[in-house]
Amino acid sequence: MIIDLKKFGTVLVSRPSGKEAWLAFQPTLNETKENEEVVVDFSDIAVLAPSWADEFLTPLHNRFPGNVRLINTDNASIKATLATLAKQ
Amino acid sequence: MDLINMPGKLISIGDASKLLGVSIDSLRRWDKTHRLPSVRNGSKGHRYYRQIDIDVFLRDIVTLAGQWASAEKGITLEQDVYCQTRDIFQARLEKLQSSLQRVVASKATSLLSAIAGEIGNNSFDHNLGNWPDIAGIYFSYDLGSRVIVLADRGQGILTTLKRVRPVLASDGDALKIAFTETVSGRFPEARGNGLKFVRDVIVGNPFSLDFETGNAHLYLKENDRGIIITPEEKYIRGCLAIIRFENLV
Numbered sequence: 001m002i003i004d005l006k007k008f009g010t011v012l013v014s015r016p017s018g019k020e021a022w023l024a025f026q027p028t029l030n031e032t033k034e035n036e037e038v039v040v041d042f043s044d045i046a047v048l049a050p051s052w053a054d055e056f057l058t059p060l061h062n063r064f065p066g067n068v069r070l071i072n073t074d075n076a077s078i079k080a081t082l083a084t085l086a087k088q
Numbered sequence: 089m090d091l092i093n094m095p096g097k098l099i100s101i102g103d104a105s106k107l108l109g110v111s112i113d114s115l116r117r118w119d120k121t122h123r124l125p126s127v128r129n130g131s132k133g134h135r136y137y138r139q140i141d142i143d144v145f146l147r148d149i150v151t152l153a154g155q156w157a158s159a160e161k162g163i164t165l166e167q168d169v170y171c172q173t174r175d176i177f178q179a180r181l182e183k184l185q186s187s188l189q190r191v192v193a194s195k196a197t198s199l200l201s202a203i204a205g206e207i208g209n210n211s212f213d214h215n216l217g218n219w220p221d222i223a224g225i226y227f228s229y230d231l232g233s234r235v236i237v238l239a240d241r242g243q244g245i246l247t248t249l250k251r252v253r254p255v256l257a258s259d260g261d262a263l264k265i266a267f268t269e270t271v272s273g274r275f276p277e278a279r280g281n282g283l284k285f286v287r288d289v290i291v292g293n294p295f296s297l298d299f300e301t302g303n304a305h306l307y308l309k310e311n312d313r314g315i316i317i318t319p320e321e322k323y324i325r326g327c328l329a330i331i332r333f334e335n336l337v
Contacts (some may be wrong), residue, residue: 003118011178011181011182011205013178013181013201013205013209014178014205014209014212015173015207015209015213016174017178019263026130028255038163041322046185046197046198047181047185047198047201047202047205048198048202048203049203049205049210049212049282050102050206050281050282050284051205051206051209051213051282067289075154075194075198076194076195076199077198077199077201077202078198079283080199080202080285080288080289082283083288084284084285084288085281087270087281087284088281
C-alpha cells in the first residue's frame with residue numbers, strides 16, 4: 001500500500017484537514033492486510049506542519065505499528081515536523 | 089540618525105508617545121532596537137521623530153496588528169488582512185508559500201509557511217465557538233521588510249491553558265509552558281506540540297519571533313537556548329505573533 005500524500009493537497013497544516021484526510025482514507029486503509037507495509041510518499045509536499053501530521057501520521061503509526069515507511073521526506077518542513085512528532 | 093538633510097516636521101518624544109499610545113520608555117527601547125529610530129537634536133541629544141516615520145509606522149502591518157489585538161473593543165478589519173475562517177487562512181497561506189518561493193530558498197519557504205500555518209491554525213483550534221468578539225485572525229506579510237504577522241482576539245494562552253493547569257496565575261507562566269511543554273488546552277486530546285515546533289524552527293534558522301499574549305512578551309531568535317519572557321504595558325487580548333526573516337541570506 002502506497003499513500004501518495006499530495007492527493008490530499010501540497011500545503012498540509014491544519015488539524016481539521018488532517019483529520020478529514022484520515023477519515024476519508026479509511027475505506028482504502030480497510031483493504032490493507034494486517035502485516036502489509038504502508039508506504040507514505042511525501043513527494044511534492046510543499047509544507048507540512050505537526051497539526052496535520054498528528055491527525056494523520058500518528059493514527060496511521062498506531063494502526064500499523066512497525067509497518068509504516070516514510071519516503072521522499074527531504075523537504076525542510078517535513079523533516080522538522082517528523083522531528084517534533086518523534087519527541088512525543 | 090543625523091538631522092542634516094532631514095527636512096520636515098520633527099516631533100518630540102513626548103508627542104510621539106501620545107500619537108502612538110505607548111510610553112516614552114517603549115520609544116527609547118524601540119529606538120535602540122531600530123524598530124522606530126529617532127533623530128537626535130541639540131547639544132543634549134534629545135530624541136525627535138520625523139512625521140513621515142510616525143506615519144509609516146502607524147500604517148505598518150505590525151503596528152496595525154498590535155493595535156487591533158489590544159483594542160478594548162473589537163473592530164472589523166480590512167478584508168485583505170482578515171481571515172474570518174480557517175478556509176480563508178488556508179488559501180492565503182498557500183498564497184504566502186507561493187510568494188515566498190520567489191524571494192527565499194525552498195527550505196525557508198517551507199519552514200516559514202509551516203510555522204505561520206501552525207500559529208494561525210492554533211488560533212482557530214483554541215477559539216472555535218468561543219471567540220470573545222471578533223472571530224478569526226489578522227494575517228498579513230511584507231516580503232520587502234521580511235515580516236509575517238498574525239494576531240487574534242481570542243481567549244489568550246492563559247485562559248486556554250488554565251483548563252488543564254488551573255494553578256497557572258500569569259500570562260508569562262502560560263506563555264512559557266506553551267513554548268516549552270507538550271500540553272494542550274483541548275484536553276483530553278493528545279496534542280499541544282505546535283508552539284514547540286515553532287520554537288525549534290525559529291532557533292534552528294535565521295528567523296526571529298515576537299509572541300505576545302495578555303501582558304507577556306516572548307522574543308526568540310536563532311540559536312537561543314532558553315526562553316525569556318518580559319512584561320509588556322500593552323495588553324494583547326488574544327495572541328500576536330511577528331515572524332521576521334530579515335537575516336536570511
